[in-house]
Amino acid sequence: MKVAVKQIYTSVACNRVPEIADWNRDGFICYGASNAVVIYDTNLKGQDPLQVLSHHCSKVNSVKWLQKSDTCTELLSCSADKTAAIWTLNNGTWKVTSQLTGHNDGVTCINGVYLDADDLMVYTGSIDSTVRVWERKNGTTAHKQTINLHSGLCLTLHAHILPIANKPILFCALDDHKIHIFSEEDEYHRVHMLVGHEDWVRGLDVVGVDDNTIMLASASQDTYIRLWRIQSHEDKTVEGIKVEEKVFQAYGIKWSVKLDAVLAGHEGWVYGVQWQKVLDKANDQPIYRLLSSSLDKTIIIWQPESHGGVWVESVRVGEVGGNGLGFYGSRFGQDAFMGHGYNGSLHIWKLDKETNQWQPSVVVGGHFSGVEDIRWEGQGRYLLSVSLDQTTRLHAPWNRPDGGGAEWHELCRAQVHGYDVCAAASLSAARFVSAADEKVLRVFRAPHNFLHNFRNIVGEALVGEDDAGPEGASVPSLGLSNKAVFSGEEHTSGDDNDGYFVPIELTEPPTEETLMQNTLWPETHKLYGHGYEVRCADASADGALLASAARAALAAHAAVLLWDTSNWQQIQKLVSHNLTVTQLAFSPDSRRLLSVSRDRRWTVFQRIRDSNLFEIAASTDKTNGIHTRIIWCCAWAWDGSMFGTGSRDGKLCIWSKADTTSDSTLRDYSLLGKPLEVPNTSITALTFAPLQRESQILAVGFESGVIRIYNFDSIWSLLHELDNSAAHHLTVKRLFFRPPRKDSNKELYLASCGSDHFVRINNIILS
Template structure:
């Protein structure tokens, strides 16, 4: 038997650092997401445009393309808090690490690389107060020089090959100054002083064979342009002259003077980039453009005005384009990059991408559809019940997100369509009651119930092409009062509600969408109204599940006593607590209703599972079976559980690496009663953190997806002959940190869809076919 698994969807946001994304002329964006490097093909409109590369052991701090003199990019750089940097090379269509740069004593915070003829020079800055220079010759990369930074921490650096084919290095340190290093042994030759706060962005532009311009962006809200050129003796002048400093570069005299100070941002300026050469008509004098990004929620493109005395592009620097976010809870931009053609990118505090493209017809800059995702660990992911038309995920980034396929003229591609909940606590669990209602749990004692507004149902039909049934029209949307955590319903046409109250930041505005929304729209206009709060737990709610018939919700919280480890049952018509099920001694880690809604399974940190049976004709449950120290099989925490699609068996997975399948068997006098283990346990020797049964059976076999603490996902077949491994997705194709949840699309089709989420911020969907 053969199993094929194909990646359908990947959702993730970039890390919250300044130089975490870069864009090349081929339309590929590289960025760091958790411990991984991601390649985003912006030209891909049908398949999954993201490729996740796993190598680093800690958070990725910076990613940069290596641009060859002809503008092509077949290599990139990454650096990480794991004290290393890496050179990635595209070989036979695959990105592989061809050099690992090891030598820093602490995390590597910034990186830059340049080609010197055919050789490569890489510069890395670290928290250990050094900058290291690496040289690759004849395919071998070695440490060339270590530059001690007596002044302190290197915040960012930029290297450049001068017209004389010699390297010059600019380092922005925590003394607010830019230090210039040249020579074979990289001696400091000059210091550029002027900024009054940390410099966070640097970029260099070639003007001619004897002149370069350095742009520096600072947390003092200003951008400074420094003109460096070969020194030419000039006759003394009686007029006012800009002060010039002379210093030696490779036995040549160079001068530096302050060309301009650009004041337009109102917050810290984190990113600055010159528009790459080669854009525009070659027979004209190039127009220099500079892109900057700031925490004031704006991006600005700067351009020199025409001067009557000096000619076109030689006057004062002015704003040509200003774009950004309006409202919402974003905290501005951490970086920005020019893209191919008339496009540019900004990445924000929430790890979101924003791409603007120039529309020739309207002569306006318009936002484009981009990929997105969570920027912290994804704790849970669930399919829409019955039909599986969308998935919903919750994360420690305090958001709940809806992902669905966008069906357009090019085909079908998954995107984030809605953000029902933007919370103030890290979210932990999720349960969908029906197509339009879900409950979520966070690091609080309250369970919150949400219902889809009319605007979501309307836009879902426009984008996906599928109709979600809704009981009555209900509210149009929702908004969040300032200083509040509850989404407040908004009814269009209700004068009392329609007036934008003073307590609403970013009031909801109905949006008619035919394509996936932008980040601003997601944060402000795709919330779902909160319809109920459920109180009853003494500590933070940790696990949730809803019955397949939509009548019940089960919940459990963090606990160290039997009283607090009780499972609470809620009836969904009135949202009243109907029962308190006491069995476990410690936190219940996962809950699962059987497909027929007649049984409820709980697993716990106390190494036990308990099965509750629904009493005939009521919503009450009683303990039908449980494990104890004598028959439990599991010797460590049971992290996960799942039911087979027909409800005849269930599985449990634990920290010591065992997966057990349980079913009805001969009655016993033990706590198992009518239940027993099927066959032998699967022993993986790796902590099992997620389980899911495929919605089909072939030749009396069960197909079981297992997720591990290592990030690996495996698909097994289980039958009377035991366990058979059918497919393994390693860290490079699955997750590079703990798999938190696996979930199969509930409909039985030739190609099954498996959703997964993990601590690495990723939500993924795989197409699974059994041959």
Template sequence: MAASIIQTCHIACCANRTPNVVAWGRCGLLAFGTCNSIALYHPENTTVTGTLNGHTGRVNCVKWIHCSDCGPETWLVSGGSDNRVILWELEGDKVIKFIKLEGHSDAVCAVDALCLNSGQEEQHNLMVVSAASDSCVKIWSCKGIEGECMQTVSFGNGFVMDVSLSCLPGVNVPVLACGNDDCKIHLYIQQNGQFQKVDSLLGHEDWIRGVEWAVSDGDLFLASCAQDCLIRIWRIFTKSSASCEEEDNGNLIKLKENIFKVKSNDGLTTFAVTLETVLSGHENSVYGVHWQPSILKDGRIQQPMVLLSASLDKTMILWAPDEESGVWLEQVRVGEVGGNTLGFYGCQFSPDGLMILAHAFHGALHLWGRDLSEQPIWSPHVVVSGHFNSVQDVCWDPEGEFIVSVGLDQTTRLFSPWRRKGKVTWHEIARPQIHGYDMQCIAMIGRFHFVSGADEKVLRVFSAPRNFVENFSYISSIPLEKLLSSNKGVELAEGASVPALGLSNKAVFQGDLMSQLNMNDGPDKPSSAADQYPQVYFQPIQLKEPPTEDHLLQNTLWPEVQKLYGHGFEMFCVACNHSGSIVASACKASKPEHAAIIIWQTASWKKIQSLSFHSLTVTQMSFSPDDKFLLAVSRDRTWSLWKLNTEGHTDSGLSFTLHACTDKKTAVHSRIIWSCDWSHDSKYFSTGSRDKKVEWTMACKNTITHYL
């Protein structure tokens, strides 16, 4: 018998809610922190190729380290809420080695690194700088497999929001920029092995959120952004002795320049810092700036003077100087309109500058790309997505063609394969439910029907609209007639919308769309305020590829068709039998009267029975493959097995009786039982608990057990 090979075909994830958590390297990989891991994403293949696991807390910042002239990176540095900085050496998407740098006493919020050699040596000599919530910036020296802290710079009670490392032009001396909450940019240069403060750049009027260096034509440019909605570009250049004498004689009128001197191998060099320009265009705090990566052209490195910025006003702007006047102007603006999102936390350029990416407050990635035509148009592209908080439950549809998940981010998400030209990749194609409570459980009750539970006392039942079925047919390459065959005789809604002050998805039918169209296009003026401001319905879309984030938020909701009342506390778990005729649900409970399992009949959505046995919350339930048994496990460290009787005392003719349960005197599990499952032939079931024990039991003879 051939050995089975299990491969990862899809990883659904999103970026953490921190400004410096995404980095796009010249190696083509996009690295971003997702929970305690770092995801390596390939935008061209639209797949997550791997994850880096080393942090024990949330990853807050990620940065690629450029160790050669415009070549692909092999080093990555990250910082997290575990107070730790980790240096990763990669070969493709595989980790060769990593170095843990420990010394901070609070969460690390920003990192950067500098390669101090040309990359020709066997061991790279890396300088790493990290800023944390302990009001300290640490400078680390890493060589080989070891790393040590060279220096700690304390900022008292202040916080450093971002750091950036570079080398002063001509002298190859490291320079460090720290953006602080005191509205200043503090500049440090390395002298005699230690960083010394040489200047503080004033001008911003609120917390500085991002700083980044770029080298162009022998000058060093620093871009900074802040919560004052402004971006400032500073220039550092070498001052010759002749220019200093002319200024002393009063022959030149120039902008204010801050002067500092640097010792190097070539002697004493004078540098000047001046404000190059102030960019105003965003309407809310600017959280990220990023220079277009340098390119190798005609045998020399060239830095395009193009800057990308991201703001909480839900836009990204491309800035560049005018060719004739040299004045910095807005070139392109992309972003979101409407919706309930809270703006962008950061931005990145692709290595070739043809794509730009932003990550939002809720973790979603937004990708735009352009071609090289005479009039390039920036258009949104397909990108990976996923929950931005814990995933609580997931289930397959009965045909095994897509999965649906719920999480503490208060959303229900549907993932399906995208089939095109012999290539198959998985993507989020719908967000059926966007709720006001944290989601806890879900169960499919048909191919396009599901029931979900949240931190409320109500179960909600949803049905797929026609617009989703049509788009799912195109994306998954499944004939539409096959998908609609299970809904014969049932009118499908076109889509769903959410009232302004409601939590229920309201069905939108074809007649609603026609009346809205007539109201908007008709010659008659609105006669009342209600007519002037009508209910905003969803807009049906015909997808040729998986939807982007803005469509997922507004146009992929499913109508809510039923609410089920009966539980006294927040929902915790729900299960449906394989025929889709019975649903079992349970809620949080600390007393036996609240720990009862409620049985619902899907044909009428009536409560047909309440099963009382457990004394604490039922954590999971599972129907046997032949639908003859219902298994339940609980926080009270017991399990119960219920047998279905087709001739019962209920109106539906169905009832459950207790068939077997845990013998408390000889109970195997000493801790809370969290999971249960069945064998494919319905003869055995298993229960697993936090004591890492699994108990296998025969369904018909509960006295025969063995343990793994």
């Protein structure tokens, strides 16, 4: 049997640091997401536009395109793993062509310039108080020099080819509020310091003005942007009086520096600046624009009033309300610009040529912290994900009106919470339960506005939109519960107007601002009963029962609680385990409940005939348990004939009902075939494919982030492996195949989530 894998959907936010995203002239955005570099093709429609490059072993701190005049086939990345990398595009594949190692601590900033067609200078700044210079000549990269900053810290750096001399000049913003200028005579040394900012400088960019002049823009936490004009120096005397200028020498040429302008328009720390040089077709003169982003939730485009006039803001966009904290950076694109926000979100504004207005456009997004759990809706129409970033998000396919096919997007953020969310269970098309780092489970119901917009975007009705339900939901000030908002009362509340719900009509996926404020689901119930933080939950296939378990060090606290979803009463406490239950799974017929625990045991509870109560049907103990470490995961086969358990000792066991068994605790369950043993790793997620066939197809997720597809026919055979770039680069937390659909012609959609912040859907094609 052959297995092919097609990437359907990748959802992830960018890391929450400045200079983590860059946009090149070909329309590609690159950004750092956890330890990976993601390349986002903004021109691609109707399929997944993201490509994931896994290489670094720790958080990526900065990525930069290396732009040649016509093409862009290289990029730089640096990471907290003390290394930097040069990536090169070769035959459609991105590969690391040079790994830059030598720093003693995390590398925080990186920049590079081409000296000619292929030779390259790269500069890396690190927490180890050094800036390292690397040179690539004739395809070989070597470390050239270490600039010691003594106890100083380089916050950002920028390199540019100095005119006349045609050699690189390096600007470093240190933690003394000054910008230090370095040039190379045999080796790099400091030639000047720019003084003026009153707080840390966090953004630098340089543009060439003419044959002997460059302009440097610096953005600072003092809320100001300063523009410095650097040009070759001529001694000027005005009637015998010498004009005072700051002068420095580089490459045997005298250069004068003068402060051209101070731009005051932001009210918060300014993190990013970028120049754009465009040609004014009317008079064939270049126009200079400057893009700046700030924590005051705004992005501004600055432009001189007329040629050489006063700098004024020509465009100002941003976020209103919500729980964001502004922008970490921004970049120009083709007739567009992009900002990346405090919550890792990407925002793109495009210029509408007819109205000459900047409009927000549909963009990719995702979680900015580890994703703990995912759930398909019963018919596979959407996927829910919950994360340590304190949100619950809903992903579904958008059928593009231009006929470009289905494109998956985040359609709503049903819950924005005050605690890290760790588990979810889907009850019906319009109801789900989530559990966070608290003792309570919360029940949510889809509001009318969401159901209406879901039908507009996806083209399918989830349930009948009864008008009696709430229109939407809002979170009151200092509150954790989503409060229902009914039709006609949207604007009645005067005191609670922060982040207040406004119903909106959507025909395409919502923007980040809309997601944060207008897509919450109202909370209908809170379930109290656990003595410690809830860790896992599962709902029966018929939606009638919910099981949940909490963190525990004693048998009394490790009990599984059963809830009746018709009235939300707790109906039973199932006591079997001694430590935290790590996962729960109802069988497809809703008649059995499987639990696995840190105590290395599993238990099957059987439903008592004609009731909603359960009793222990089978369990393992020290004598018959195969697992010697924590059992992390469990899953039922789609026909309920067998189940699997995976553990920290790298063992995966399949258990099924046997005709006879002599063991008293196992009753009528026994091990099927031999366990799959994968040494030196932990099995953290597993799921069975929904297929009617003799042997079973399983997807298995590992602590290393890889996902393997196995065939099990009393013996194990590996069919395919998804590596760290195709699957995850940190622990795989959950795997689920999409429930079979009437129209799906046997397509297997595998959803996965991991500690690396990613939610992914892959199409597994068997032949």
